[in-house]
Amino acid sequence: MSRPDSNMSDPKISDPKIIVALDFDSTRAARELTAQLDASLCRVKVGKELFTRAGPSFVEALIKRDFDVFLDLKFHDIPNTVANACKAATDMGVWMVNVHALGGRKMMCSAVEAIQAATHKPLLIAVTVLTSMSKTDIHEIGLSGTPADNVNKLANLAQETGLDGVVCSPMEAQGLRNAMGVDFKLVTPGVRPAGTATNDQKRIMSPLDALRAGSSYLVIGRPITQADDPLAALRLINTEIVNYYA
Numbered sequence: 001m002s003r004p005d006s007n008m009s010d011p012k013i014s015d016p017k018i019i020v021a022l023d024f025d026s027t028r029a030a031r032e033l034t035a036q037l038d039a040s041l042c043r044v045k046v047g048k049e050l051f052t053r054a055g056p057s058f059v060e061a062l063i064k065r066d067f068d069v070f071l072d073l074k075f076h077d078i079p080n081t082v083a084n085a086c087k088a089a090t091d092m093g094v095w096m097v098n099v100h101a102l103g104g105r106k107m108m109c110s111a112v113e114a115i116q117a118a119t120h121k122p123l124l125i126a127v128t129v130l131t132s133m134s135k136t137d138i139h140e141i142g143l144s145g146t147p148a149d150n151v152n153k154l155a156n157l158a159q160e161t162g163l164d165g166v167v168c169s170p171m172e173a174q175g176l177r178n179a180m181g182v183d184f185k186l187v188t189p190g191v192r193p194a195g196t197a198t199n200d201q202k203r204i205m206s207p208l209d210a211l212r213a214g215s216s217y218l219v220i221g222r223p224i225t226q227a228d229d230p231l232a233a234l235r236l237i238n239t240e241i242v243n244y245y246a
Contacts, residue, residue, distance in 0.1 A: 017211065017241050018234065019043040019070050019187070021221035027054040036230045039066040041238055043095060045219055047072040059092055068095035070187075070219075074127050076100035079110035086124065087114045094122050096187075098167060101126040101154035108161040123185060125165040126158040128172075131190040148172050152179070159184060170205035170215055177214025189219040193237060207237055208244055 020042050024030040030050055037044075044067050046059055051073060062069050071094045075082045082099055089097040099111050108126060115121050128151040129138065135146050143150055151172045156179075158166050165185025168176060173186050180186075191210050207218050220237065227233035 013041060013238065013242065016040070016042050016068075016238075017216075017218055018207075018224075018237060019045050019217050019219045020224050020234070021045045021047070021189070021219050022050055022225070023047060023221050024050055024225075025053070027058055030054065030058070033225055033230060034062065034065070034067065037234060038231060039068075041234055043068040043070055043217070045070040045072050048074075056092055059094065063093045070094070070096040070098075071122075072098055074098055074100045075111070076103045077107070079103075079107045082107050083110040083114035086111045087118075090115045090118045090120065090122055093120060096123040096125060098125045098127055099163075101128050101158050101166070105157060105161055108158060108163060112162040123164045125167060125185060125187055126154065126163050127167045128154040128158075129169075131169045148175065152176070155180065165216065167219075170210035170213055173210060173213040173215045185216045186214055187217045187219060188215040191215075191218040191220050193220075193223050208240055211241065211244060 018041070020037060022030045022033065022044050024033070034044065044062060046062070046069055051059070051071070059069050059071065071089050075085045076099065082103060086097055086099070099108060101108065111124060115124060129147045133147060138145070138147055138150060147169070148171070151168050152175065155166045155168065155176055159180055165187060166176070167187045167189065169190050170188040173188055176186055188210050191205060191207055193206060205213065207220070210218055224230050224233045
């Protein structure tokens, strides 16, 4: 795949930390954005809205263009249905797929078993508590404690059932990293470079602060996708990340 603006030099990144959220309401807009990005500098996330509009063929087209795809559909159903959905995602060739930890132990175990024998096994992670949810929201749906309390409980359950990691707010990353060890993946939305709008995220942090706290991968949307020059915005954040790890 030819890289956009290939005359510019980029630091070599063996494991890109940025996952660009393709939260678009049209396939065309998503295609136009990804045409401006460099698959060697980021991964991409396809969520419910775009997947519903564009379907598996769009995901497969991204993979053919060398993008690692995080299929963010938060599967939450009876164990057999979730297992089959995870297997279908695996057959597509995605890099990462997620389920919702509130589906419980049996559901998550079934998801793990469904992809265990795959030649190309994606990372399987669980959603704990949505980053848009506050303590009030948690109580309204009948859960006690704080968002962090519930994140910890669900993350422990995900690790026990053999999942590779969880989606969590960067605010919970340090505690989870200390509790779960270095190999457990922490995928954090709610990441906003300094000076950008918070939009609908409640529990947010800057990219470098999120990495310092223990995040494995950073989901970043509008600061890149709505930038005047998305590739330049991606490169700027990546340069900070590379310097941090240097």
